[in-house]
Amino acid sequence: MKIKFKLLTMAILSTVILTACGNTPTTDNSLTDIKAKKELVVGLDDNFPPMGFRDKSGQIVGFDIDMAKEVGKRMGVKVTFKPVEWDGIILSLNNKDIDLIWNGLTITDKRKEQIAFSKVYVQNKQIIIVNNKSTISKKNALTDKTVGLQLGSSSETALAKDVALSKSVKEIKKYSNNTEALLDLNAGRIDAVVVDEVVGRYYVSKKTGMYKVLNENLGVEDYGVGIRKNDTALTTEINKQLEAIKKDGTSNTISKKWFGKDIIYK
Known part of the structure; x- marks a missing residue:
């Protein structure tokens, strides 16, 4: 009887310890x-x-x-x-x-x-925007150029996936937001911006004659x-x-x- 009681006590204690350690499923509230x-x-x-x-x-x-x-x-x-x-x-x-x-x-x-x-x-593309006066018309023309994008964005991921392109550019400049990147593009401090299409085309439509979008993109993605x-x-x-x-x-x-x-x- 003492052995059985001891075993029962150990079992109860084990259950309490496991519960306290969070091994039981939590409720989704x-x-x-x-x-x-x-x-x-x-x-x-x-x-x-x-x-x-x-x-x-x-x-x-x-x-x-x-x-x-x-x-x-x-x-x-x-x-x-x-x-x-x-x-x-x-x-x-x-x-x-x-x-x-x-x-x-x-x-x-x-x-x-x-x-x-x-x-x-929503489905989206990663597009490349250049200054309207730029001679860049294809992404392979970005060799030895400076490309801007938003830090931590999917644009950063998309460019990294295109290994040949990311290795060929002179510098990848990262910004806290796309507005800063596009302002630097307009000022001539960078040569191109990689950005979500929904965002990029909105900017382009608001700044007539300032920017142009390349026909090539860096892939389709889902929101x-x-x-x-x-x-x-x-x-x-x-x-x-x-x-x-x-x-x-x-x-x-x-x-x-x-x-x-x-x-x-x-």
Whole structure:
């Protein structure tokens, strides 16, 4: 009897220790918590037009801003936008400083190791922009040239994947945002900028005669909403609402407002 009692006591203690060490599954309260506080905090680079940027009055506006607001409205929560340095935005998400990354976030294998993603809602290309007076017409003409891009962006990844091109350029200059890179391009301090097509073409359209886009690009990529890996309930809800606004045409209306056409991934 003493032996059996001793064994039982040891078994109970083992269970308690394992539980304390976190070996039991944790409950996903992500969606419940957001609905309880009635707020969804979205992290973004607020200098990333037309996805998310500040207008003349200082308000954060843009395509992804309107998309997030619509999803938040249907979830019954207020959406708060929190500007974060782009190269540290995944850390901010995993530290729970923000609930989502919704800002032209490219789905990559490296990022998949760190966070989860919603379903694809936009497809994008990495394009090369040069000064309108530049003689550069093909990417192989960038040999011994200085190329600018945003630090921590998918443009950086796309250029690195094109090994021949990245090795041939004189310098890769990294900026905190695309606006700075394009201003340096216009000033002649760099020779080209690699940037997301949705962003680059928006800039080009606003600066008539200042820039031109090369016909060649550095590949197609998918945009998704960044979510913490354990927040499966929130991921399901975001996917549900994205599908709903796609089906009823709301996303089409938002897309045409910012791009003049429907760019939503079908």
